[in-house]
Amino acid sequence: MTAGERALAGSADTVRGLGAGLSSRTVGADVYLHLAKAVTGLGSSSGSAVSVQRLATRMQASSAPANVVQAADAAWGKALSKYGQQMEDLKRRAQRARDELAGVDDELAKARAKLDGFDGLDAPGEPSVRRALVQAVAGVEERRAHLLQRLKALDEERTGADSAAAAAIASSRARYLAARAAFPEPPSVSEGVTVAAPLPNGATQDVSALSLAKLKDPGKIRAVWDRLTTAQQQALITDFPLLIGNLEGIPLRDRNTANVISAREYRAEVESQIIAFTLYQDTPGAAGLFDDTIAELRKEVTSLDAILGDRNDKHRGEADFGEYVVYDENGRRVVQKGTTLVAFNPLWDSMVTFQGMLDPVTGDIPTWMTNVAISVPGTGSKLASLSDDLNRTKRLFAASGPTSGYFTWHGASLPDAGGEHALEAAMRGFADVGAPRLTSFANSLRLPRTTDLVLIAHSYGAAILGGAERLGLRADRVVYVAPAGFGHTASGLEDFPNTKDKPHFAVQARNDFIGATQGLSGFGLGHGTTNVLNAPGVVRLETGYLRDGDPASGTIESTGWIEAHSAVFTPDSTAFLNIVGVVTGESVSLYHPDSKRVGPHGIPIDEPGTGVKKPAERISPLDLSEVRG
Numbered sequence: 001m002t003a004g005e006r007a008l009a010g011s012a013d014t015v016r017g018l019g020a021g022l023s024s025r026t027v028g029a030d031v032y033l034h035l036a037k038a039v040t041g042l043g044s045s046s047g048s049a050v051s052v053q054r055l056a057t058r059m060q061a062s063s064a065p066a067n068v069v070q071a072a073d074a075a076w077g078k079a080l081s082k083y084g085q086q087m088e089d090l091k092r093r094a095q096r097a098r099d100e101l102a103g104v105d106d107e108l109a110k111a112r113a114k115l116d117g118f119d120g121l122d123a124p125g126e127p128s129v130r131r132a133l134v135q136a137v138a139g140v141e142e143r144r145a146h147l148l149q150r151l152k153a154l155d156e157e158r159t160g161a162d163s164a165a166a167a168a169i170a171s172s173r174a175r176y177l178a179a180r181a182a183f184p185e186p187p188s189v190s191e192g193v194t195v196a197a198p199l200p201n202g203a204t205q206d207v208s209a210l211s212l213a214k215l216k217d218p219g220k221i222r223a224v225w226d227r228l229t230t231a232q233q234q235a236l237i238t239d240f241p242l243l244i245g246n247l248e249g250i251p252l253r254d255r256n257t258a259n260v261i262s263a264r265e266y267r268a269e270v271e272s273q274i275i276a277f278t279l280y281q282d283t284p285g286a287a288g289l290f291d292d293t294i295a296e297l298r299k300e301v302t303s304l305d306a307i308l309g310d311r312n313d314k315h316r317g318e319a320d321f322g323e324y325v326v327y328d329e330n331g332r333r334v335v336q337k338g339t340t341l342v343a344f345n346p347l348w349d350s351m352v353t354f355q356g357m358l359d360p361v362t363g364d365i366p367t368w369m370t371n372v373a374i375s376v377p378g379t380g381s382k383l384a385s386l387s388d389d390l391n392r393t394k395r396l397f398a399a400s401g402p403t404s405g406y407f408t409w410h411g412a413s414l415p416d417a418g419g420e421h422a423l424e425a426a427m428r429g430f431a432d433v434g435a436p437r438l439t440s441f442a443n444s445l446r447l448p449r450t451t452d453l454v455l456i457a458h459s460y461g462a463a464i465l466g467g468a469e470r471l472g473l474r475a476d477r478v479v480y481v482a483p484a485g486f487g488h489t490a491s492g493l494e495d496f497p498n499t500k501d502k503p504h505f506a507v508q509a510r511n512d513f514i515g516a517t518q519g520l521s522g523f524g525l526g527h528g529t530t531n532v533l534n535a536p537g538v539v540r541l542e543t544g545y546l547r548d549g550d551p552a553s554g555t556i557e558s559t560g561w562i563e564a565h566s567a568v569f570t571p572d573s574t575a576f577l578n579i580v581g582v583v584t585g586e587s588v589s590l591y592h593p594d595s596k597r598v599g600p601h602g603i604p605i606d607e608p609g610t611g612v613k614k615p616a617e618r619i620s621p622l623d624l625s626e627v628r629g
Contacts, residue, residue, distance in 0.1 A: 003151035047429015051349040061273035086161040094154045101147045108140040193239035195232035209240035218444040221249030248444035252342045253363030259344035266346050267304045270297050299384035306387040309338025326357040327402030329368045349413040355397045356405025367448040373583045374407040378459025379425045380417045395571045399580045411437045426525040431487050435467025442473050452476040454583045463487040463527040469496040479505040479582045482512050482565050485527025493537040503624050504538045507575050509556045509564035540591035544574020555612050587618040
């Protein structure tokens with residue numbers, strides 16, 4: 001390769017054109033704008049039957065790789081444009097040097113010809129003339145050498161530009177590959193697998209997951225399911241786990257098998273979303289854009305780790321993470337990795353777990369389990385914080401004895417708290433969606449005749465439970481904990497067709513901030529005009545001390561007017577043990593109001609701290625005839 005040939009190679013115009021084309025591509029922006037428009041059209045999340053926030057996050061995560069591609073296009077286009085300009089500049093300088101070199105070569109040829117002519121004279125010429133001719137040749141050769149050196153330097157500069165462009169292209173290629181890897185896997189879809197179920201008359205019937213769901217009646221679904229072999233059941237589970245795992249009538253054990261599949265798939269999707277958002281934030285102008293979203297998604301992964309119990313080694317610093325104690329029919333303690341996942345549909349914001357041993361034959365609640373509770377959490381509960389709700393259930397279960405079992409029911413979206421979501425706790429839509437789901441779930445449980453079902457609802461969960469009781473939920477006992485209200489569709493126990501005569505209890509600290517909102521309703525907000533604490537037929541229980549019977553530990557109220565809202569679940573506290581007593585049927589203690597003194601103008605004034613000091617008055621939560629009398 002002659003000097004300057006590398007510097008002159010290639011078409012600068014072509015390279016610049018490619019760079020301009022890449023820089024002008026807007027695939028990422030176009031995708032993002034269309035998805036953002038779709039998300040905006042979904043409207044407010046208040047009361048939605050599906051999780052709008054989860055849909056929005058999924059769409060944003062799907063568009064993030066496209067934005068990464070656009071950023072890679074821009075970076076590659078910029079690199080190519082710069083490379084094209086460098087090529088053009090080098091070609092211009094190299095061509096000028098080549099033109100100069102051609103002139104110098106002509107001049108050198110002429111200078112050498114003169115020297116050769118002088119040396120070819122018949123008679124020796126003047127020595128000084130020859131010296132001048134030799135010097136002229138040497139001067140031209142020196143100029144030629146300098147030009148060659150300049151062309152070589154231009155070649156080297158072009159080599160450097162080539163390397164820089166190659167590095168930029170390699171970097172862009174790495175971004176393209178990363179973007180491709182960040183695209184989430186398409187959701188699994190049923191392939192319509194069918195199995196032949198035997199009928200009582202000896203014939204067979206083709207059954208699919210969808211045809212099972214179309215039966216609607218949990219009893220009919222169970223009858224068909226029980227006629228299938230284990231292999232047939234597994235075939236339907238793996239074909240459509242999202243449907244089988246949330247289908248009332250399917251045994252809890254088999255629902256768990258299906259939901260574990262769905263939960264692991266969703267966790268993998270969330271981790272892909274984290275990668276996509278992180279990758280996008282590495283692009284120019286996007287730093288920190290999705291920090292809050294990434295933090296929330298990481299919390300969702302932690303909750304799923306706790307539910308599934310398959311990554312406990314990653315959480316060694318957290319005691320008992322992903323481990324759940326259950327008891328067999330002989331009362332022997334068994335530690336399970338992961339808890340039973342009896343409902344899981346993230347798009348519905350539905351996550352329901354069960355802590356307790358299942359019958360090894362039926363896969364449902366065993367006959368020796370005397371009490372089963374369903375705990376419904378309140379405002380702020382979501383998948384990202386569900387591990388906190390699970391830990392609360394763990395503590396209730398641990399205090400209830402080996403013949404009890406606990407569901408943690410998060411079968412619908414619950415309001416968020418704070419900031420732009422501050423008003424959500426007063427909105428009714430969440431309860432309107434959750435109440436029928438809770439009713440369907442509770443009434444579809446296959447419980448032994450000797451097993452009592454107890455409902456526990458905290459805060460906003462009370463509005464869901466009240467609406468469910470209004471719709472015909474069946475239960476043996478009910479306890480409302482710091483309740484937002486019965487819900488706007490019910491005014492009291494008389495509105496509950498199946499539970500009006502069942503024992504109802506309320507547990508709430510005297511200074512709980514929620515007391516300022518109870519019984520307030522209007523303008524489409526609030527959860528009924530009836531204050532649950534004062535509703536006829538509801539027995540209020542004492543909250544007492546942080547350690548039951550120990551005044552030195554402080555009262556529940558001493559934790560503060562905000563903290564007291566959840567402090568009623570403090571283990572070993574009077575309030576906590578009263579909740580457990582309602583579940584187990586053991587004695588509970590009645591609430592005693594604070595004493596009053598006569599204040600200015602004869603107005604009665606509460607004397608804080610006097611009610612809790614009154615002697616405990618214990619009753620059975622199973623028979624309220626004395627209290628009602």
